[in-house]
Amino acid sequence: MARTVLTYGTFxxxxxxxxxxxxxxxxxxxxxxxxxxxxxxxxLKGKRCIIPYEQRAEIVENIKGVDRVIPEHTWEQKVDDIRxxxxxxxxxGDDWRGKFDALKAHxxxxxxxxxxxxxxxxxxxxxxxxxxxxxxxxxxxxxxLQQLKADLD
Ligand code: C2G
Numbered sequence: 391m392a393r394t395v396l397t398y399g400t401f402x403x404x405x406x407x408x409x410x411x412x413x414x415x416x417x418x419x420x421x422x423x424x425x426x427x428x429x430x431x432x433x434l435k436g437k438r439c440i441i442p443y444e445q446r447a448e449i450v451e452n453i454k455g456v457d458r459v460i461p462e463h464t465w466e467q468k469v470d471d472i473r474x475x476x477x478x479x480x481x482x483g484d485d486w487r488g489k490f491d492a493l494k495a496h497x498x499x500x501x502x503x504x505x506x507x508x509x510x511x512x513x514x515x516x517x518x519x520x521x522x523x524x525x526x527x528x529x530x531x532x533x534x535l536q537q538l539k540a541d542l543d
Contacts, residue, residue: 393419396477396497398462400427402439403513404449407483407505414502415481416455423475424450425462434465440514472496 397415401408401424416422426447432439439446443461451459460471472480472493480493484501493499 392421393478394421394423394476395419395479395481396423396425396471396475397481398425398427398468400432400435400437400439400510401446401450402432402437402441403510404441404446405508405510405513407508408450409453410505411481411483411502412450412453412456415479418479418481418500421457422455423458423460423471423477424456425460425467425471426450427462431463468493469496 395415395418397411399408399411412422412424426443427435427437429439429443441449447459447461450456458475460475468480468490471477473496477497479498479500480490480496481500481502482490483504485504487501490499
C-alpha cells in the first residue's frame with residue numbers, strides 16, 4: 391500500500407524553502423498530497439498573498455514529487471483530509487513544531503527543519519526596498535526636470 395504524506399501551506403512567492411520542504415516531505419513516503427491555503431483562509435491567518443490561490447496551486451501541483459493538490463479552507467479540515475486521502479504521515483516545517491501533535495492520533499506527525507535565510511516575508515521586504523529606491527530615483531528625476539523647466543521659462 392502506498393505510503394501517503396500530507397502537508398499544508400500558503401506557498402506564496404514560491405521559493406527554495408518551500409521546494410526543499412516538499413522534497414523532504416515526499417521522501418518520507420510514496421505519494422505527496424499538498425493542501426494549499428485559499429486566499430480566503432489566508433485572510434483568516436492574517437496573511438495577504440501576492441500570488442492568488444489558483445496560481446499558487448498550479449505551481450505546487452507542477453512541482454516534481456507532488457501528486458495531488460487540495461485547497462485548505464479551514465484549520466479544522468486536517469483530520470478529514472487525513473482520512474479522505476489515507477494519509478500515513480503529516481509533515482510541517484518546524485516553525486509549527488508541537489502545533490499539530492493532536493494529529494498523532496490519526497497518523498505520524500513529522501516536523502522538518504525550515505530552510506534558513508529565505509522566507510516569503512523576507513522576499514516581500516526585499517521587493518519593497520527595490521521599489522522604494524526606484525521611487526526615490528523617480529522623485530529626483532522629477533525635481534531635475536522641474537528645475538530644468540524653471541530654468542527654461
Ligand atoms: N518552510 C520552510 N522553510 C522556509 C519557509 C517555509 O521549510 N524557509 C515551510 C514551512 O514550515 C511550511 C511550508 O514551508 O511547512 C509552507 O510555508 P508557508 O507557505 O509559510 O505555510 P504557512 O503559511 O505556515 O501555512 O495549516 C497550516 C498552514 O496552512 C501553514
